[in-house]
Amino acid sequence: MSRVMKGVKVLEVAQFTYVPAAGAVLADWGADVIKIEHPVRGDTQRGFVNLGGMQVNPKRSPFVEHPNRGKRSVGVDVSKPEGVKIIYELAKSADVFLTNYLPNQRQKLKIDLEHIRAANPNIIYARGSAYGDKGPERDVGGFDSTAFWNRSGIAHALSPPELGGPLGQSIPAFGDSIGGMFIAGGISAALFHREKTGEAMEIDVSLLSTAWWAAGTSIDMALDSGRVGSASMPSSGSAPGNPFLGNFTTADGGTINLCTLTPGPHIRSLFEHLGAPQYADDPRFSTAKSLMENWQAASSIIVELFAQQPFHYWREHLKSFTGQWAPVQSLLDMGQDEQALANDMLFEVEAGDGGEPIKLVRNPVQFNHEPVANTRAPEASEHTEIVLMEMGLAWEEIEALKELGAIA
Template sequence: MLSGVRVLEVAAWTFVPSAGAVLAEWGAEVIKVEPRDGGDPQRGLVTMGIVDEGGGAVNYMIEIPNRGKKSIGVDLSTPGGREVVHALAKTCDVFLTSYLPDRRRKFGIDVDDIRGVNPSIVYVRGSGHGPKGPDADKPGYDGVSYWARGGIATVLTEDADELVRSRPAFGDLLGGMTIAGGIAAALYKKATTGEGSVVDVSLLGLAAWNLSPDVAVSQIHGGSAIPKFGHADAPNPLVGTYRTKDGRYVQLMMLQLDKFYAEAMRVIGLPELIDDPRFADPASRFENRVSLIALLDKAFAERTLAQWRETLAVLSGAWGIVQTPGELCDDPAVTANGYVAHTQTVNGVPFALPTNPVQFNERSVTPGGAPEHGQHTEEILMDAGIEWDTIEELKDSGAIL
């Protein structure tokens, strides 16, 4: 879809680089500019015990947001490094960065700097807290800007004694898809008008969007909240999670209780409850919902997950198994649609990696491996028309890797 589009990415960690990975999977050529010394700091995250110093394992936190890109090592603190980035920006359609305002100005990669060499380029900024306000120059990560400050932790924890912990890159990856969508819209405008746009996405704004119902309700009638119910007194017994005999869970999600009630009771094995006076009509089902949920709890506890999977297969209402990430990889819908692809690192180490969820013309994506630090430096510069003698001078001066 984006064949012929060139993206220059000056970004680190996962949030903004994951947008570049999506664009690469959509066909764009993405050039990742990494610091000359050490590269993207995420390359050094070996503290989780999965990545080792010898490179024998898969550095999945580099692979996820950087698959399919080319890498060049540049020291932006040097005049030569800045000249290299400007030369590359001349040839690109999109400039993508996660650097904060003071660093963008310091390194000569702010909007005016890049627009000075390419007036129609789409300039994209990903940040923790947005381009305006007192925290525009404040660093942000998804655990801080999205999960904590954005209210996600609060609403997911609800009444628990301890806050729910954030999953790795949870907001980052949602944000990367959001940035990619914004870039696609900006590229359409550029294609139809010739004008480039400045695109901004922040983790804080993303959190507000994700919590739209909670935020809206909090501002209505003096700060009311979305009603909260526990499992035992949920207003709709067919919307809930039920524990099986072997300690697993089945999620029911039939929002139209009246439509599915009789069918569900027959399938679950409680046909006698269809005409039970306590549950005979919507009002009585709501009034006696605690008793109905208790009966469903008892029924689900009498069979294993495997048995329920077979039993519920005929149910026309929505339901699902609460799966683990490992089970997700073998889910028949995931397999059929190619949502988790089998690929390998640039060193040939095989591993599985989810693709971005957008497909075009029913074609699944096979992601490429993430590049080594500075792997394409010479190739990128020569493609940009820089002579070999100049490249050697840049290397000698420390401007590039």
């Protein structure tokens, strides 16, 4: 595969998924990512043994593999002066310093911009936070369920009023993974800028800004109009005004989504695929104008036709429909989606428990049509001695640091 970040060294002092996910993307692209972990506990996320109500094997944990594949782990206690000195030494040869520690923690530990730049004036300093590095809440921590999902307005926008409350975030690390990709993109731009101008940049990405960008069109519309749209309860039928736009229930309870925004050119194709070509010649539906005017009657017919066959039938039969549509699939279904697999959206790494390889989702950027090839996430502190010897420390010095508890 094309390793576009080969030769770039990233020093990551971060935990959980947000920000480490950026390191994972850069590792996918070929960067040497040195993950600093506590020499005893490791990344706090290594202790998570429950994912969505399911028990997780720590040796093949998605919580660890997804944001940490391809990295090297070095166990350093950054609360000890000897540990911070190691961070400075590693920073000297690094291109990027990557962190999600809060401002007061960074200052207390002396890993803020001032101290890291004293070790390496040319390092790119990338921060990820819940709410941004400016303003009265810059020292407030958060997770994607707080900053990305709830505070951003996304949970409110996706929750029908009839529910009586907002939907909970059912996908762990949803905003974390998106935000990590944004940080990786920002780092790429900063590396390019430094190559062109010699200037090393600071980078800030928050979970709140990630959500606002993801929902940007709706937020812009709301601010311009002073109104917000509301989500509707699930039902089989079309959106008002366009019968080719909506969710339709199949005979076995599955759902097919039609999203044909300009139905005119696709009227005949849809009714033929639904087994009722006569409706394409019906004056009520034969033109885009008449179809829009009679959308309720068309919607009722389409609902009835979809209900005559099971989900799998429509999943295959509609492949030649000329308009836009999608099967409503589960996350598990995606593991068998031929289009996703054809585009290398999954890759495998060896499992720490010695069992079957672990399937991981690749980052969304693909170079030269090539799949991702990467290694598993490291065990906590797995590469401490190797990295420190590369840095020039003698074995006796490493042993002395271990005795002090500064490293693993």
